[in-house]
Amino acid sequence: MPLLDTSRRIGTPEGIELALPVAGPAARALAWLIDLALRMAILIAVMILASFLGRAGGGVALITAFFLEWLFPAWCEVNMNGATPGKKALGLVVLHDDGTPVRWPAAMTRNLLRTVDFLPFLYGFGLLAMLINRDFKRLGDLAAHTIVVYREAKPRAVAVPMAPPLAPPALLALDEQRAVLDFAERSASLTTERAEELAEIASPLLSAGARHESAAQKLIRMANHLIGRK
Amino acid sequence: MKQAIFETRYAEDWNRFETWLQRREKSSRRKKGKDAEAETANDTEIPQLYRRVCQHLALARDRHYSPDLVDRLNRLALRGHHVLYGVQPRSLGVIDFLTRGFPRLIRAERKVVIAACLLFFGPLAGIVAVLQWHPEFIYYLADPAQLREYQSMYDPEAQKEEIRGADSNVQMFGLYIWNNIRIGFQTFATGLFFGVGSLLVLLFNAVMIGAVAGYLHSIGYGSTFWPFVSGHSAFELTAIAISAAAGFKLGGALIAPGALTRKMALVMASQTAVRLMYGAALMLLGAAFIEAFWSPHHGIPSWIKYSVGIGFWVLLALYFFFAGRKEASEHGT
Numbered sequence: 001m002p003l004l005d006t007s008r009r010i011g012t013p014e015g016i017e018l019a020l021p022v023a024g025p026a027a028r029a030l031a032w033l034i035d036l037a038l039r040m041a042i043l044i045a046v047m048i049l050a051s052f053l054g055r056a057g058g059g060v061a062l063i064t065a066f067f068l069e070w071l072f073p074a075w076c077e078v079n080m081n082g083a084t085p086g087k088k089a090l091g092l093v094v095l096h097d098d099g100t101p102v103r104w105p106a107a108m109t110r111n112l113l114r115t116v117d118f119l120p121f122l123y124g125f126g127l128l129a130m131l132i133n134r135d136f137k138r139l140g141d142l143a144a145h146t147i148v149v150y151r152e153a154k155p156r157a158v159a160v161p162m163a164p165p166l167a168p169p170a171l172l173a174l175d176e177q178r179a180v181l182d183f184a185e186r187s188a189s190l191t192t193e194r195a196e197e198l199a200e201i202a203s204p205l206l207s208a209g210a211r212h213e214s215a216a217q218k219l220i221r222m223a224n225h226l227i228g229r230k
Numbered sequence: 231m232k233q234a235i236f237e238t239r240y241a242e243d244w245n246r247f248e249t250w251l252q253r254r255e256k257s258s259r260r261k262k263g264k265d266a267e268a269e270t271a272n273d274t275e276i277p278q279l280y281r282r283v284c285q286h287l288a289l290a291r292d293r294h295y296s297p298d299l300v301d302r303l304n305r306l307a308l309r310g311h312h313v314l315y316g317v318q319p320r321s322l323g324v325i326d327f328l329t330r331g332f333p334r335l336i337r338a339e340r341k342v343v344i345a346a347c348l349l350f351f352g353p354l355a356g357i358v359a360v361l362q363w364h365p366e367f368i369y370y371l372a373d374p375a376q377l378r379e380y381q382s383m384y385d386p387e388a389q390k391e392e393i394r395g396a397d398s399n400v401q402m403f404g405l406y407i408w409n410n411i412r413i414g415f416q417t418f419a420t421g422l423f424f425g426v427g428s429l430l431v432l433l434f435n436a437v438m439i440g441a442v443a444g445y446l447h448s449i450g451y452g453s454t455f456w457p458f459v460s461g462h463s464a465f466e467l468t469a470i471a472i473s474a475a476a477g478f479k480l481g482g483a484l485i486a487p488g489a490l491t492r493k494m495a496l497v498m499a500s501q502t503a504v505r506l507m508y509g510a511a512l513m514l515l516g517a518a519f520i521e522a523f524w525s526p527h528h529g530i531p532s533w534i535k536y537s538v539g540i541g542f543w544v545l546l547a548l549y550f551f552f553a554g555r556k557e558a559s560e561h562g563t
Contacts (some may be wrong), residue, residue, distance in 0.1 A: 012315075014284040018308045056397035059404030066408045070415060081255075099308065100316035109504045115419035116427075139422055142493060143480065143500040152305055171294060178297050226296050228233070 010099045020149040034086030039068045074107040106144040113140035160184045166221035169208045184223030280310040330554030332509040346475035357440030365448040371441040403522035414473040425481020432474040457532040460539025462521040469513035476506035
């Protein structure tokens with residue numbers, strides 16, 4: 001299995017392993033910011049409406065603030081397929097550790113313990129916890145036995161540049177295939193020299209194809225073969 | 231077998247499984263009870279179809295088929311896994327939880343709940359008593375500006391004139407929800423620091439409440455203070471102690487995990503602790519309601535307020551001791 005992949009494997013009763021791509025701190029922080037903005041917007045809207053109610057309106061606004069802060073994230077995770085709006089925007093989803101959809105007890109636990117993750121300021125402890133365990137779990141996730149993953153791996157085929165396919169000289173293992181595809185996907189963002197330098201690492205593959213062709217071009221053609229372009 | 235042949239042979243299975251998943255996910259999003267109309271005869275073959283997809287995934291991985299195919303099968307298997315194994319067990323509703331689940335939980339966790347109560351009510355009563363003998367001791371606990379504020383809030387002369395309207399009751403209701411339930415949640419969450427956080431928050435609240443009560447009594451404002459707090463005291467104070475007990479559960483699991491790893495012990499403890507918090511939050515909600523709409527009525531004679539307050543304490547004790555016992559013994563649990 002790829003050494004540098006942040007995916008978590010869960011065993012199922014059918015005897016197979018499913019791979020879940022774990023979400024890191026950056027994506028989760030972004031999701032949190034989107035949620036924060038949304039919660040603020042709702043709160044401000046409620047406060048504007050409540051201002052017509054005088055003092056009672058202040059109470060209504062505080063009750064709304066309470067629900068938005070403590071119950072809204074948990075409610076979303078339970079009732080909206082494991083994602084708050086922010087998580088949904090970034091394609092994240094909360095699951096139990098065994099890969100099943102999150103339910104109330106776990107959702108409440110991880111959202112109540114958010115208080116501790118937030119300490120000493122702006123998720124300091126949460127970030128620390130995420131960095132020292134394999135699955136990027138904050139403290140709330142550790143206690144609630146939950147994990148935040150990407151909903152779906154993005155389809156690769158689209159990102160590989162078009163080129164006439166070329167069969168690799170040997171059968172490639174899955175992670176080797178993935179390495180070739182990842183290279184082809186990223187080749188557009190690399191300088192020609194850097195792409196060439198990287199492609200030459202895969203020297204055993206380069207025996208295939210015409211001699212005048214660049215190593216990078218050969219790998220891109222192999223990627224086309226691997227995704228089944230004709 | 232070539233990948234292309236593999237794909238053409240089984241694509242139909244995968245497509246059928248995918249359509250079923252799509253329909254299922256859509257129907258569960260709309261309404262959980264509406265499953266009946268979406269379910270067709272097709273449902274009975276789903277477990278079989280799912281196992282076949284799992285087998286195809288294993289084969290595709292083993293044969294080094296293209297990552298796209300492996301990813302697609304992985305996605306299908308994962309979604310199937312969600313639907314087949316992620317079924318929500320029928321949980322207790324709020325009513326069931328309140329009539330049976332919560333009091334049983336309190337009895338099951340009585341050690342830690344009693345410990346939290348002693349740590350809370352002990353210092354609280356101690357401070358009140360000390361302040362009657364040595365009123366000057368208050369200046370170690372609170373600064374004069376704070377005391378003046380409390381003094382003006384409970385001044386018997388001033389209160390006769392002030393009549394709070396319904397709108398400011400709603401305002402205070404919001405404030406108590408926002409503030410008191412949050413204190414309960416924080417008391418619980420800080421238990422993650424090996425229980426020390428819960429202990430400190432609990433002791434701090436005990437000392438502060440004791441200081442205010444003791445001070446107001448010692449300067450003779452007891453006649454306005456005690457009738458005000460008696461109504462909601464039972465629910466509010468006990469709920470804070472229960473929140474701390476839930477925090478101690480977390481801390482205890484980290485300090486003494488027993489035969490489990492610390493992580494697993496924490497997971498198990500937080501399953502109990504979060505249910506304690508459901509109860510504590512509901513109690514604090516009740517307390518906020520009483521504090522906002524009943525406690526501030528000055529017109530009601532003090533003896534009625536005291537009786538209601540004592541009545542709530544007795545009810546709460548009876549509830550924790552006796553509620554939900556009957557069915558528990560019937561089921562032998």
